Amino acid sequence: MINRVIALAVLAISLAGCVAQQYWIKPGVGMQQTATDLYACRQTGVNAGYVYSAMEMEQPCMVSKGYALSSSPPALP
Numbered sequence: 001m002i003n004r005v006i007a008l009a010v011l012a013i014s015l016a017g018c019v020a021q022q023y024w025i026k027p028g029v030g031m032q033q034t035a036t037d038l039y040a041c042r043q044t045g046v047n048a049g050y051v052y053s054a055m056e057m058e059q060p061c062m063v064s065k066g067y068a069l070s071s072s073p074p075a076l077p
Helices: 002-016 031-042 054-064
Strands: 023-025 068-070
Touching: 023 031, 031 054
Parallel strands: none
Antiparallel strands: 023 068
8 A cells, every 4th residue: 555655646746747837938028028928828817716727828928929839938138
């Protein structure tokens, strides 16, 4: 029984590391402006007592600003 619990814990930890990092990218926009835009989008996260998850509030806002999600980090200037 203990071995099964340990195996499940190891599996859960290893799967958590498999989630790909995602980045907001927009051609011609640097990381500082992206961070500013993301911060502004995150400030809209409370509405009528409901707290939205990060993706629920970030995605529509960032897409409206011209950003797209990418699994590749943005290129450094």
